[in-house]
Amino acid sequence: MLMGPGSTGPLNARLIAAAYRDEQEATDKVVRLGSSIDAYLFASPVPYEFARKAGVLTMPATYVPLGGASLHEALLRGTLDGRYDPTRASLDVLSRTDVVEAYSEVDLPVDEIHVHEELGSTTALTSFHEGLWRRNVTSTAVTCVRGVAERLEAIGVPTLRLRPTSAGVRSALQTAGLLGAHHRLEEAQLGVVIVDVPTLRDAARRATPRYWRDELRLALQRMLLQEAHRINATAHPIDDHTFMVTATRGSLASATEGFRQPPFIERIRSELGVAIEVGIGMGRTTQDAEAHARSALNRAQATRQSFAVDREGRSLVPAQRAPARQGSDQLRTKGRETLLRLAEKISEEDAPLVVDAEAAGRMLGVTPRTARRLLRTLVEEGLAWPLPPNRTLQPGRPRQLYRLIVEKLDKAGS
Known part of the structure; x- marks a missing residue:
């Protein structure tokens, strides 16, 4: 049942x-x-x-339970039926402590009682009872397993099966x-996820073009809304670089494999090439849950050990960091080298982190065509973010701008 x-x-x-x-x-x-x-x-x-x-x-x-009253009932049946002798018996599954206690309560001796405490296969338990009976060590088998009772009765072993009362x-x-x-x-507890986007926070400090930040923010919000809808939650922005997702504990547990994997991170990284940080908190009110989520976010940023806390502020399941992709630095050295060279030039010229093919070609000393191919490689490796083309009244193809994600160079070097 x-x-x-x-x-x-x-x-x-x-x-x-x-x-x-x-x-x-x-x-x-x-x-x-x-x-x-x-x-x-x-x-x-x-x-x-x-x-x-x-x-x-x-x-x-x-x-x-099958101890206590169930065992007393079996002992009574055995005592009243002359075919059984409960004082010379073998028992399975129950602990010896429970068996001794039950026998003592009805004043039956335990000197010739044999107990197989560990749960085993039907064959193993049958062999335990049968071996003792054939050696005349016991005269009765007391079992909790129906299959064992059926096998023992088939070979003629007097058997008492424990039944629930x-x-x-x-x-x-x-x-x-x-x-x-x-x-x-527990499942209906209110849960809040705080999603922080370091790229947007750092971009604001470096005076990155606002239209690029707005475009990325909209893309993030659209993706978080899709993820929230999938788990029956809501999502909305808090400030320029932070979002909040409100859900129940049950839906968050499902989305995080029981709070073992932080949510949203992998999809946003793979589709937008942006790293995010999350904190999950539980609470009786939205304010409590948000406070705990911010605490969890700070803890995750500081220790990289936990990203979720309960409504008392205690850690739930420690985050299991995703294993590093084998040989990622070796497999992607070309893109990282390109980004490193561009970052050095940008630092020397105090230029913005947004470039097009012509600017990148000038910095790298290559043709715009080659630079365009290198920039596409950066996008594929998640090291650059393509921005919407500039709208211009001039004829010809509009310039394609790229935002370089130099933050990943800092993480690779740390």
Whole structure:
């Protein structure tokens, strides 16, 4: 059984049944249901452990316990039925501590009790019980796994299978309901992403043409709006070099692989050739979330270790920095050398960072045609940004301007 979203029942929830023949199939069921589930409720600790060890539990999960009352019920059945001797038994999956405690509560000795605590395959657990029984070490097998019970009964081993009690099922349902409700509240938390664009900030200081900054700002806003729409969020500019994206924690977690990868960075870098920095913050209000997002942004800029904090200001999952592209400096030396030569000339002449083919050709000592090809190479490598052509009343092709992203030279040298 699994707990899912809905609007019926006293817990204001809907139960989605996922049947399986073998406990190991529970892992596939979890994968198929995916994120449509708010909390998982397993019929016993066995399928829960299989799913947990497989690493497929991305939502809160619990199970119906088989120790305590369930074990007491099995011991009572065994004691009343002359075919079983619970004092000479082998048990699986449960911890020895729980077994000893349950036996002690009903005054049964534990000297001849054997416990296999680790969850194993059906074959391994069957072999454990069968081996002890054939050596006459035990006379009864107590198992939590249906497949094991069926195999043992087929070869004649007296077997007691642990079954959930009604009280255990009710308690587990309540626990699953609370887990699902808490998860819903967590997912609905307000989240804010602050997107800072160092290129725009530095361009303003260097008196880069305003039309170029406006063009880049519009392109960034258009792309952020597309990304925000994809995760049911909103986006708007805050100032000349900063944007804000407002969403829920759930949508941000989905867009960041559980806060493991910062959002938007790769697409903006690949399509616009611009590096951005982000900070994510949670909060009960927009103001709180924005404050935490700015704190996360400052932390990311200073330490490069974390880009997201919760509503108490604590780090969520540390950012996993994308691995450096192998041999990027060696593969792109031509573009970087061109940019470095242009940057040196611009520094000497105190010229703007915006050039056309003629200006670049003069600085590099090549023809405008060659310079135009070199500038296109810079664009392909993300080292320059093509600007809208100048509109002029004169005949002929308008000049194509390029903004050189010399900031990448600083990052390459650091």
